[in-house]
Amino acid sequence: MSSRLINWFKFSSPSTFYPLAGRMVTLFSILAVVLIAVGLYMSFFIAPTDYKQGEGYRIIYIHVPAAWMSMFIYVVMAGWSILGLIYNTRISAMMTSALAPTGAIFAFLSLWTGAFWGKPMWGTWWVWDARLTSALILFFLYLGFIALQGAIDDNRRSDRAGALLVMVGIVNIPIIYFSVKWWNTLHQGATIKMSGGASMDPVMLWTMLIMTFGFWAYAIAAAMSRVRSIILERERDTTWVSELPEVNR
Amino acid sequence: MSVAEFFDMGGYALYVWGSFGVCALLMIAEPLLLRSRRRNALRRVARIIRMNAEDTK
Amino acid sequence: MLEVVDLECVRGDRRLFSGLSFSLGGGTLLHLHGHNGSGKTTLMRTLCGLVQPTAGEVLWDGESIRKQGEDYRRDLVYIGHKSGIKGDLTGIENLRISCALDGVAISEKQAWDALEQMGLNGHEDLPARVLSQGQTRRVSLARLLVNRSRIWVLDEPFTALDKAAVEFLQSVIRSHVDAGGMVILTTHQEVKITKGQVQELQLGWKRDGDV
Amino acid sequence: MLEVVDLECVRGDRRLFSGLSFSLGGGTLLHLHGHNGSGKTTLMRTLCGLVQPTAGEVLWDGESIRKQGEDYRRDLVYIGHKSGIKGDLTGIENLRISCALDGVAISEKQAWDALEQMGLNGHEDLPARVLSQGQTRRVSLARLLVNRSRIWVLDEPFTALDKAAVEFLQSVIRSHVDAGGMVILTTHQEVKITKGQVQELQLGWKRDGDV
Amino acid sequence: MFEAFYTIVSRDLLLALRRRSDIFSTLFFFVIVVSLFPLGIGPEMATLRLIAPGVFWVAALLASMLALERLFAADFDDGTLEQMLLTPQPLFLLVLGKITAHWLVTGLPLVLMAPLLGLQYDLGIDALQVMLVTLLMGTPALSLIGGIGAALTLGLRGGGVLVSLLVLPLYIPVLIFGAGAVEATASGLGGAGHIYMLGAILVMSLVLAPLASAAALRISAE
Amino acid sequence: MFEAFYTIVSRDLLLALRRRSDIFSTLFFFVIVVSLFPLGIGPEMATLRLIAPGVFWVAALLASMLALERLFAADFDDGTLEQMLLTPQPLFLLVLGKITAHWLVTGLPLVLMAPLLGLQYDLGIDALQVMLVTLLMGTPALSLIGGIGAALTLGLRGGGVLVSLLVLPLYIPVLIFGAGAVEATASGLGGAGHIYMLGAILVMSLVLAPLASAAALRISAE
Ligand code: HEM
Numbered sequence A: 001m002s003s004r005l006i007n008w009f010k011f012s013s014p015s016t017f018y019p020l021a022g023r024m025v026t027l028f029s030i031l032a033v034v035l036i037a038v039g040l041y042m043s044f045f046i047a048p049t050d051y052k053q054g055e056g057y058r059i060i061y062i063h064v065p066a067a068w069m070s071m072f073i074y075v076v077m078a079g080w081s082i083l084g085l086i087y088n089t090r091i092s093a094m095m096t097s098a099l100a101p102t103g104a105i106f107a108f109l110s111l112w113t114g115a116f117w118g119k120p121m122w123g124t125w126w127v128w129d130a131r132l133t134s135a136l137i138l139f140f141l142y143l144g145f146i147a148l149q150g151a152i153d154d155n156r157r158s159d160r161a162g163a164l165l166v167m168v169g170i171v172n173i174p175i176i177y178f179s180v181k182w183w184n185t186l187h188q189g190a191t192i193k194m195s196g197g198a199s200m201d202p203v204m205l206w207t208m209l210i211m212t213f214g215f216w217a218y219a220i221a222a223a224m225s226r227v228r229s230i231i232l233e234r235e236r237d238t239t240w241v242s243e244l245p246e247v248n249r
Numbered sequence B: 001m002s003v004a005e006f007f008d009m010g011g012y013a014l015y016v017w018g019s020f021g022v023c024a025l026l027m028i029a030e031p032l033l034l035r036s037r038r039r040n041a042l043r044r045v046a047r048i049i050r051m052n053a054e055d056t057k
Numbered sequence C, D: 001m002l003e004v005v006d007l008e009c010v011r012g013d014r015r016l017f018s019g020l021s022f023s024l025g026g027g028t029l030l031h032l033h034g035h036n037g038s039g040k041t042t043l044m045r046t047l048c049g050l051v052q053p054t055a056g057e058v059l060w061d062g063e064s065i066r067k068q069g070e071d072y073r074r075d076l077v078y079i080g081h082k083s084g085i086k087g088d089l090t091g092i093e094n095l096r097i098s099c100a101l102d103g104v105a106i107s108e109k110q111a112w113d114a115l116e117q118m119g120l121n122g123h124e125d126l127p128a129r130v131l132s133q134g135q136t137r138r139v140s141l142a143r144l145l146v147n148r149s150r151i152w153v154l155d156e157p158f159t160a161l162d163k164a165a166v167e168f169l170q171s172v173i174r175s176h177v178d179a180g181g182m183v184i185l186t187t188h189q190e191v192k193i194t195k196g197q198v199q200e201l202q203l204g205w206k207r208d209g210d211v
Numbered sequence E, F: 001m002f003e004a005f006y007t008i009v010s011r012d013l014l015l016a017l018r019r020r021s022d023i024f025s026t027l028f029f030f031v032i033v034v035s036l037f038p039l040g041i042g043p044e045m046a047t048l049r050l051i052a053p054g055v056f057w058v059a060a061l062l063a064s065m066l067a068l069e070r071l072f073a074a075d076f077d078d079g080t081l082e083q084m085l086l087t088p089q090p091l092f093l094l095v096l097g098k099i100t101a102h103w104l105v106t107g108l109p110l111v112l113m114a115p116l117l118g119l120q121y122d123l124g125i126d127a128l129q130v131m132l133v134t135l136l137m138g139t140p141a142l143s144l145i146g147g148i149g150a151a152l153t154l155g156l157r158g159g160g161v162l163v164s165l166l167v168l169p170l171y172i173p174v175l176i177f178g179a180g181a182v183e184a185t186a187s188g189l190g191g192a193g194h195i196y197m198l199g200a201i202l203v204m205s206l207v208l209a210p211l212a213s214a215a216a217l218r219i220s221a222e
């Protein structure tokens, strides 16, 4: 236990996390490019045309991954925040704020693509249906977090305030996820049940999964590179930063 | 299937490309922003190092 | 016994103080000196636990004040730049409420006496809003007369007070120190406290004489 | 030439002062004395025309200030308990704006110099919000360095200032008086102004020594 | 312990009594919003009855969101909050006290007023009852949740908006269930389900919100 | 003279820029109010289109009423208002300056935002145009009129409500003509008449309000 704790703390110090993050950026950017490329190819050329929605349904291949990631990233942020409270490691706060913008982007994408899907399918860009609304709420949560941290000059305060906010906001995730169950709505129910049984053509399903993993890799790459910048900005007057090769180039 | 057909997306061109387009846009824009942010951070650090060098001199 | 172990505080891009260590036993008065902006207020707020230091620790009876929380606060009074007075409440009400929250509820009678001593006769039951600066200040200082905490942290307590009030407050402080309490004080005016029990601490970066 | 003709001011059910008459020529300093709550601030605000007296009048060059309005205000600076500083603006911006409104617009350069003189080097372009009390006070006092009004009304200008700053401010006041200006001043601290040009005025009802 | 809770509540009630406005302003705002609509929309009863639940709940939500700014701000400015942080009392208790008083002053009057205003939109008795119940459960939840936002944004440059931006996402569920319940009842199918959800939200916020707000205050007071 | 006017306007704009919130808070409030209604009321487009003008105007009215509190309060608290009263400048000019800035910060963004939100309620183009025009004429009038109330209630216990109480009666005509114009257009019969009335109100308040506010300020500052 203790030994595990120790090497956890080793990585939680910015100076050791920085290079690690660097390696992850390269790895996951490559992964993301490959997966998304394959995913796009499949979603346009392999995946069959949907019998009732025609070609329009292909939006699903970005809509659903985006929607999932938007929720997933928020959960991860909450995880980091809790870690931060327990071990108060500086890195956790940095990770939280590094994830937020990417999460916000995905939340926006799920709204946007959803709207662009809704127009042909439901004949309207927007309805105040539970799922849609809760997705909108999630987007607001991200904006709120970013705005709050933006409004605070002092790093330490903004870290702590942010962490608290994220943990409070986490209660919304179940609401979003189950909103479809709780209200009977226009919006699709979960096609992938927790039980695992899928109500979907396997090819479509695979394409969706590949895209999802592509987005996932993208998110990691983006967050990691952002956290590197944050570390640089905050640790700017430490010696280890001043000794970095990329600085002295 | 011809290129035109493909881009027509069975009449759903606006919606499909509208979504995929914006998606691509954002997912290309973000890395660019990240890159510039990193550049600025590095520049700032470099400046600070130079300042300290001045002081020690 | 209050101990400060190399405390550091950074504000914006200015390091106000660092590696600051001292300890304070019962029956002593610590007089903070320093030019405007030297960090006196910041230091005091750190000692109260209102500000988290960027490095170092404050220990009370050997244990970090962060850990102690309420126990430490029970031993502490802080009177800062902000009056902590509700303009819509009378002096009496203000005093009684703040005491109740300090855990030492006092009777109407005691409150009247305290304000009387503070020279607010005839103003006890006016809404604090209409009081003059000096009078408002007196109301917030009245807490010291009824409060039995061991540490008093007083940030420029003499501002806006007239000479008589300053005299009186000094005697109050003196007797608290004599009774074995601790006082941490900053003021830009002269203080006449019997030397000997007095520690001095100098903050700041300006050479004196510099404006 | 400022004349006060039996001025009376009642606050709530207390008559602060009545039948108050005096006149003030150029090159003199009027030092108001009085215990807390004796009505100094009220009197000063009356002299500025912010408070309407219950009886009597204030004349400026023989004419009532009520009538003169803007002309009188052009000759007047009042620095009171409230800082009159916007926390979100930097010292420079605060100074320049208040001067512009006083009708004496000043250049960026002049503003920097004034604050420099007030000993705010390195803090000129911080939002006033983050400044210490003394520093905030210095920003509002900087007006005196660039302003050319004849009457200065200063309500406890020395509060929160450190010794060096007090010294400096006193020299500024002195030179204004020497240059034929008038200063109306209240403070509970000692003031060293070359006697002779100084008038004293005592307000209040408490015997001194009383708290 | 409860001593302190009691002191805070009575203190804030006393203050509210001194500046009555605080009691009325929220109530008044609520009344205005609700009554202005018929003016803006026109008197067709059909339409009004249709939109009534929405209007009432939105009005209630806005009212409590606006009241938030006053929750800690005054104490923060005059330094009494600072003093509270230094009292030897569990902070969450004081916070709970402040929120309780705040609700009694801003929330309760509004709840009691609602049914009367409801007549304006000629809602049925049962709909009115449900409205009363849901508001009675919903508004405290709103105050509790809002407290967190208020505490987090205390003394920040972006005060006003930030609060709304932070708090709104957490408010919307309350709105949906609240209005939902009334609508469901008005349109015949019972609103029990919604009301249970409201209850759940209330309990959760009652347990968690004060702790969160307390933590937020410590962060902001620095 | 205009020097002073210009100084005040730029000062307040600068301040608004520093605490952006003030710009957004009103706008955000407006957006919230307008967007929450569909949530509370439900998505039937027919209903929405029906109530749109009302919702928009009520929202605008509330937004500007709430922004009022901030018009003089801040300057009053930190003593800068006191200083303004002592400057050798005609006060009504300074007041006009403050109100102008206030409108640019709180009113204008809201006006520009309205048409976009209008789409949510799918209003027709012409209705949207009229909405834009009426808001463009109405909101300055609201700010000007509101200024009087704000000045009168400055520093009084009771601030908030009092303002609304004083101001509301004067606001309602603006509301009625404003919403009226949009409805009239939406329902085919042109809203010209209403718009003229709005114009008249605007001109009158532009002339009288600053003087009244100035007088009120002198009274309140004592
Ligand atoms: C603005 C409009 C929309 C928003 C905000 C939205 C939001 C979401 C969210 C948050 C999810 C993920 C939640 C989950 O997987 O359980 C999701 C999944 C999904 N959405 Fe949407 N959606 C919108 C419009 C649409 C439209 C118009 C359609 C199709 C007609 C659609 C079809 C789906 C499907 C099939 C899923 C996958 C469900 C699953 O596999 O669990 N969405 N959407």
Ligand SMILES: Nc1ncnc2c1ncn2[C@@H]1O[C@H](COP(=O)(O)OP(=O)(O)OP(=O)(O)O)[C@@H](O)[C@H]1O
Binding pocket: C011, C012, C013, C014, C016, C034, C035, C036, C037, C038, C039, C040, C041, C042, C043, D123, D126, D130, D131, D132, D133, D134, D135, D160
């Ligand atoms: N965000 C910030 N950026 C830069 N400097 C800051 C910031 N916050 C505070 N400061 C500086 O920190 C110092 C705060 O000092 P503090 O208020 O403790 O001074 P003080 O010793 O109490 O002065 P005074 O005697 O005037 O009360 C000031 O010099 C102020 O300029």
Ligand SMILES: Nc1ncnc2c1ncn2[C@@H]1O[C@H](COP(=O)(O)OP(=O)(O)OP(=O)(O)O)[C@@H](O)[C@H]1O
Binding pocket: C123, C126, C130, C131, C132, C133, C134, C135, C160, C162, D011, D012, D013, D014, D016, D034, D035, D036, D037, D038, D039, D040, D041, D042, D043
């Ligand atoms: N509404 C009121 N009712 C009763 N008394 C009042 C009222 N308003 C003001 N006062 C009294 O008038 C006096 C105001 O005095 P002022 O502020 O001028 O005192 P000061 O001489 O400036 O005192 P300080 O030295 O403390 O600044 C105070 O004694 C105050 O109690």
Ligand SMILES: [Mg+2]
Binding pocket: C040, C041, C042, C155, D132, D133, D134
């Ligand atoms: Mg200080």
Ligand SMILES: [Mg+2]
Binding pocket: C132, C133, C134, D040, D041, D042, D155
């Ligand atoms: Mg005074």
